[in-house]
Amino acid sequence: MTTQSLSRRALLKSGVAAGATLVIGVDIAGRVRAEAEKPVVSPLSAWIKIDQNGFVTLVYSKSEMGQGVSTSLPMILADELSVDWKDVRVEHAASTPAYGDQGTGGSGSVAGMWMPLRIAGASAREMLITAAAQRWNVAGTECHAKSGAVWHGSDKLGYGELVESASKLPVPDAKTVRLKKPEEFTIIGHSQPRTDIPAKVDGSAVYGLDVRVPGMVYAVVARCPVFGGKVKTFDATKARAVKGVLDVFVIEPVGRGVHSWGGVVVVAETTFTAMQARNQLEIEWDYGPALSESSETLRRQFRKLVDSNMKVVLQQGDFEAALAAAPSEKKIECDYELPFQAHATMEPMNCTVHVQNDRAEAWAPSQSPTQVQDVISQLTGLSKNKIQVHTPFMGGGFGRRYQADFPTEATQIAKQFRKPVQLVWSREDDMTHDFYRPASYHRLSGAVDADGNITGWRHKCTSTSIAEWWDPGSAPESSELGCTMQMPYLTKSYKLEYLPAASAVPRAWWRSVEASVIGFVMESFVDELAHAAGKDPYEFRIQRLGESRLVKDPSDSRERPLETARFKGVLQLAAGKGNWGKPLSRGEGRGIAAHYSFHTYVANLAEVAIENGHVRVKRIVSAVDVGTPVNPDGIRAQVESAIVYGLTAALKSQITIENGRAVQTNFNKFTTLSMKETPPIEVYIVPSTVAPTGIGEPGLPPTAPALTNAIFAATGKRIRRLPIQPGDLA
Amino acid sequence: MAISFEVNGETRSVEVDPKTPLLWVLRDSLNLTGTKYGCGIAACGACTVHINGEPARSCSYPVASVAGKKVTTIEGLSRDRSHPVQQAWIAEQVPECGYCQSGQIMTAVAFLEKHPRPTSAEVDEGMSNNICRCGTAQRIRKAVLRAAGMTNGSADQVGTGGAR
Ligand code: FES
Ligand code: FES
Numbered sequence: 001m002t003t004q005s006l007s008r009r010a011l012l013k014s015g016v017a018a019g020a021t022l023v024i025g026v027d028i029a030g031r032v033r034a035e036a037e038k039p040v041v042s043p044l045s046a047w048i049k050i051d052q053n054g055f056v057t058l059v060y061s062k063s064e065m066g067q068g069v070s071t072s073l074p075m076i077l078a079d080e081l082s083v084d085w086k087d088v089r090v091e092h093a094a095s096t097p098a099y100g101d102q103g104t105g106g107s108g109s110v111a112g113m114w115m116p117l118r119i120a121g122a123s124a125r126e127m128l129i130t131a132a133a134q135r136w137n138v139a140g141t142e143c144h145a146k147s148g149a150v151w152h153g154s155d156k157l158g159y160g161e162l163v164e165s166a167s168k169l170p171v172p173d174a175k176t177v178r179l180k181k182p183e184e185f186t187i188i189g190h191s192q193p194r195t196d197i198p199a200k201v202d203g204s205a206v207y208g209l210d211v212r213v214p215g216m217v218y219a220v221v222a223r224c225p226v227f228g229g230k231v232k233t234f235d236a237t238k239a240r241a242v243k244g245v246l247d248v249f250v251i252e253p254v255g256r257g258v259h260s261w262g263g264v265v266v267v268a269e270t271t272f273t274a275m276q277a278r279n280q281l282e283i284e285w286d287y288g289p290a291l292s293e294s295s296e297t298l299r300r301q302f303r304k305l306v307d308s309n310m311k312v313v314l315q316q317g318d319f320e321a322a323l324a325a326a327p328s329e330k331k332i333e334c335d336y337e338l339p340f341q342a343h344a345t346m347e348p349m350n351c352t353v354h355v356q357n358d359r360a361e362a363w364a365p366s367q368s369p370t371q372v373q374d375v376i377s378q379l380t381g382l383s384k385n386k387i388q389v390h391t392p393f394m395g396g397g398f399g400r401r402y403q404a405d406f407p408t409e410a411t412q413i414a415k416q417f418r419k420p421v422q423l424v425w426s427r428e429d430d431m432t433h434d435f436y437r438p439a440s441y442h443r444l445s446g447a448v449d450a451d452g453n454i455t456g457w458r459h460k461c462t463s464t465s466i467a468e469w470w471d472p473g474s475a476p477e478s479s480e481l482g483c484t485m486q487m488p489y490l491t492k493s494y495k496l497e498y499l500p501a502a503s504a505v506p507r508a509w510w511r512s513v514e515a516s517v518i519g520f521v522m523e524s525f526v527d528e529l530a531h532a533a534g535k536d537p538y539e540f541r542i543q544r545l546g547e548s549r550l551v552k553d554p555s556d557s558r559e560r561p562l563e564t565a566r567f568k569g570v571l572q573l574a575a576g577k578g579n580w581g582k583p584l585s586r587g588e589g590r591g592i593a594a595h596y597s598f599h600t601y602v603a604n605l606a607e608v609a610i611e612n613g614h615v616r617v618k619r620i621v622s623a624v625d626v627g628t629p630v631n632p633d634g635i636r637a638q639v640e641s642a643i644v645y646g647l648t649a650a651l652k653s654q655i656t657i658e659n660g661r662a663v664q665t666n667f668n669k670f671t672t673l674s675m676k677e678t679p680p681i682e683v684y685i686v687p688s689t690v691a692p693t694g695i696g697e698p699g700l701p702p703t704a705p706a707l708t709n710a711i712f713a714a715t716g717k718r719i720r721r722l723p724i725q726p727g728d729l730a
Numbered sequence: 731m732a733i734s735f736e737v738n739g740e741t742r743s744v745e746v747d748p749k750t751p752l753l754w755v756l757r758d759s760l761n762l763t764g765t766k767y768g769c770g771i772a773a774c775g776a777c778t779v780h781i782n783g784e785p786a787r788s789c790s791y792p793v794a795s796v797a798g799k800k801v802t803t804i805e806g807l808s809r810d811r812s813h814p815v816q817q818a819w820i821a822e823q824v825p826e827c828g829y830c831q832s833g834q835i836m837t838a839v840a841f842l843e844k845h846p847r848p849t850s851a852e853v854d855e856g857m858s859n860n861i862c863r864c865g866t867a868q869r870i871r872k873a874v875l876r877a878a879g880m881t882n883g884s885a886d887q888v889g890t891g892g893a894r
Contacts, residue, residue: 065827066825066826066827066828066864067826068826193820193823194823194825196825196828197819197820197823197824197825197828198811198820199828200825200828200831201811201816201819201820201824201825201831201835202764202804202805202807202808202811202816203762203763203764203765203803203804203805203832204764204805205828206763207766207829209757209763209766209767210757210763212761212763218758243747270746270750270754270758270759271754271757271758271767272747272750272751272754272758273747276747344863345827345829345863346766346768346774346776346827346829346830346861346862346863346864347766347768347827347829348767348768393827393828394827395766395827395828395829395830396827396829396863396864397827398863426770427767427768427769427770427771633823637823637826637866637869638826640865640866640868640869641826641864641865641866642865643865644864644865644867645863645864645865648865666769666770666771666773667768667769667771667773667774667861668769668771668773672861672863673865673867674858674859674861674867675853675854675857675858675860675867675870675871676854676855676858677858678865678867678868678871680868681868
């Protein structure tokens, strides 16, 4: 889930396809290969197609899960190409190895595709200009492109008339092709209606569960409710007797890299029959060692770990000396706790696969179609060019759909039952067999001096590490500490310590990953330090950011530095728009928090009222710096979405563990923010012309701390354990 | 035993276990996949349809009990997305992943029939039992009010037309 920056090394290839259609491809994988200095083959990842009538089709290669890539990515192409947005059609790239990696995540689509798409669009535009100039016998520099045509004075040639000759010209050098200046953009930076929305208001959008293939059957899997448990024996007599049941068999768990659980499969003519028959299975499980795990045992373990000497991950200055020198009233120590969280995408996991002797086809709502192809290839022995993967719309992703467990199960089933099989996860399956956001525990200690300088900041952290789960040999803290590595606030000493906790609960990337945790902890603690220093929490942050600086990541020299000026910029914008400092009624409070993640800066301001021991969120103001805002309304939508997701995690949802299994099995127990509880959310975007950065996730991390800081302002009560429990404010 | 009922103006007859929830009959037998499965326990509203004009959670509604009744699904709301609620949904750019939106729209249509001039608080009340995991509640609120003709939506609305 890292965001890779792309350079102009991205390669271009042109070719003539289907008569006179200009096809420009961007070779995303080219960057990797160029770095490795290997010869470049050309897997096309994004295309512009112009036909002789001038119709323009732009192909996007990322998965649409509501984040708007089917609009924002083509907007970039269209602008450089100099066509009008209304004349453009978009199309999703089919997934074949030729397209390179189509993984969608890490808030990286627009950030990663920005330069390749601009170069592709600009190259096509320049080729069309050259073709027109040759036709008129004038210099290309005397011509310009606009609205799908090339102009020379009042002479005009439409792209459709030029496409055939343009497609025979050499592709301009990607390093030198003329890119538009920001002030020349006509589409980028101007909100465009999302291309995927019309199909989402009339039921015609096809999600994974809506895939219907002739001859298709449906399957469900009974998995052990306890994490890591296995089937001991089972009796399928009653299940097989259900009318419409076609087969019952066992699939094995698949380990490292996949972590599917295996179980008893029921194949049936309809989804409901399969679900009904599953209830009739009599299964004896071998629960395995996880049976004794619970949230309470984990909590005891966490506490023991933070009480112990932990591994020092980072040390700057002398924290112990700073703490020893501070007077007791300027010293604080606080413990913060965050639970497991389920992704709970609105559409549960599912995957449709058809395995035949010499080929396979899959319809996989996956954030990583290339991985689906790998899985099918490995399980069936078919070569990848015999495997076609379609990516339907996805009912939410949030990181869950990066995993390969559901495609693995579907392939195992389809290998055995040779018909197109749709594997359906019930909501209960989805919630109890997620890869959860890790649970974690944090002990923060710090001190301020008489002038309000931070003299010491120590963060001792333990969690159910993602890295350890997926790659037992790796450093467990590598997935857990994230932005603690780039401390924006000035402190005379800084120390990070970590030890992983042992747990059988599966975990992985959840929306904004570790930033969802670290953002809460850091921005709560800085608020606590402000209080200890007797300062206004907003002013304290601004002062502690100090002069404009670049904060490097000491653990990774290639990581982009945090720019404190931009961090400060979003705080100032949010504070200004959110009337920071303006008096409120009794029982009301304002809180602010900022966080840098996925190279994007976000500050959120929350206004709350406490009514009968309950918190009501009255208003959220968000300020974001995403570099160049490509589709401003799309950015606002993503930030609104991330804030609601963050408020749900702060106020409502959690996954707790008892007897080695998830307690919450459906939306009646895993509750989410309702419309009544959703405050008005205002999103302000910092104007910018630097390269765009991610936006699907960064709105989330500063949400919970803005809220809990506001609760503190209203009540003097510090919330240090999420989600907020009813008794916390009593 | 065949069970007959009207779906989007057409009489349909299905041979299924009478306990089968209407949701699965619509999706698996009648190929009307616009109605979504989200929870199966009447907790999310993704499966909302109209039965004789009343909103109903089709995941928890045995098909036997719709015999002889009129069912409207999202596919039957209009032929061309022209229903004012659909139009409002596009104008406010409501859907993100979109998965909950069939249920949201069907709930909103039924709500507006009962409350043609709702206040914002009434919209909140009427729409609060539908879950949107993508957090589109604020846009839904605006869209419902827009459909009721109460507002022109956000000041900085995006243009209409454009790519599709
Ligand atoms: S699927 Fe029927 S209410 Fe959730
Ligand atoms: S738009 Fe995704 S769940 Fe509502």
